[in-house]
Amino acid sequence: MAEKITSLQNPRVKQLVKLRERRERDEAGLFLVEGYREVRRALDKKIPFAELYFSSDWFLGENEPALIAEAQAAGAQIFELSKEAFGKVAYRERPDGLLAVAPQWKNTLEDLALKPQPFLLVCESIEKPGNLGTILRSADAAGCDGVILCDAVTDIFNPNVVRASTGVLFSVPVVVSDSATVHAWLKAKGIRTAATTPHTTNLYTQTDLRGSLAIVMGSEQYGLSKFWMEGADVLVRIPMAGQADSLNVAMATIITLFEAVRQRG
Known part of the structure; x- marks a missing residue:
């Protein structure tokens, strides 16, 4: 009772x-x-x-x-x-x-169970819990091996993250670390990094997103830091036809992830 x-x-x-x-x-x-x-x-x-x-x-x-x-x-x-x-x-x-x-729990980079050709999502300094929850849902739908949060601003256990993820927080491995540690780990594992930014001529649809890959997304307000802009293996952009110079980070994540899914078959 x-x-x-x-x-x-x-x-x-x-x-x-x-x-x-x-x-x-x-x-x-x-x-x-x-x-x-x-x-x-x-x-x-x-x-x-x-x-x-x-x-x-x-x-x-x-x-x-x-x-x-x-x-x-x-x-x-x-x-x-x-x-x-x-x-x-x-x-x-x-x-x-x-x-x-x-x-609460805490995962480390070494806890991630990677496929032979890993597919990861790296997010730097995401600020809004609703965006982070939606990003987790997108990573789950795209079949990512895990989500790595660099220099995290938002707590993954925020009630709005749990709600916006619709419970996917419990099924997608999430690691919180710092950018330098994550970058070094990805290099050691032979995982290429594709960083998203408006400041490149490389279209995301015309860039090879197959093989071992981590897609890197930046914060809502500032985008990616200089560290990732200079340290990524390739920069990619989503073409913008209108006046807006950026998309909501959760929407941009979905678009980029599913282009990778399409290319990876």
């Missing part, structure tokens, strides 16, 4: 609200997983929940009780919240009544 919490002043309710903040997440080594689809995908990937909170007043379907039972069987503590209490802890405007607490 799940413990029911109705008070908005309950310590567990207060702790869930605190976990929206990066410092609180990092100190606790925990993060939030909100939403049926996200919780479902986390369970499918054997993410060990510490706790699962639910409120049937917010449910959108009929499969939630089975999911809760599965999480409990996997070791999660289960708590029922009143509608008001869940409304306070939920991150979404219209929650669907499920919120889990999971432990």
Whole structure:
């Protein structure tokens, strides 16, 4: 029988609200997983929940009780919240009544399981959580071996990253490191780097994106740093016909990744 919490002043309710903040997440080594689809995908990937909170007043379907039972069987503590209490802890405007607490993890470059011809995505200083989540979905759809975040600005455990990734965060290996370390590792592995920038004549469709490859994307505001512009094996650009001089980084990532997918067959 799940413990029911109705008070908005309950310590567990207060702790869930605190976990929206990066410092609180990092100190606790925990993060939030909100939403049926996200919780479902986390369970499918054997993410060990510490706790699962639910409120049937917010449910959108009929499969939630089975999911809760599965999480409990996997070791999660289960708590029922009143509608008001869940409304306070939920991150979404219209929650669907499920919120889990999971432990953070950390992958290293050597943890990446590379195919014989690796296909990686490297992102430098991505600022917006929504963009990062969408980028993770794109890397998953394109079949990337992993996503490497250089000089990270955004915390991968930000609730907006988890939400925008629709739970793909649990299936795509993500490594956070610094640019110099990543560049040296790619060189040592014989993985070519293709850096995206408007400042080149090389069209992405006319550049060989086959073989061992890492596509490198820059930040929303500044693009790629001098380090990557000078250190990449090749620079590529997406042609722009209008007045805009750049695309949203998540959109540019999708376009470039799937050109590589097309070329790689």
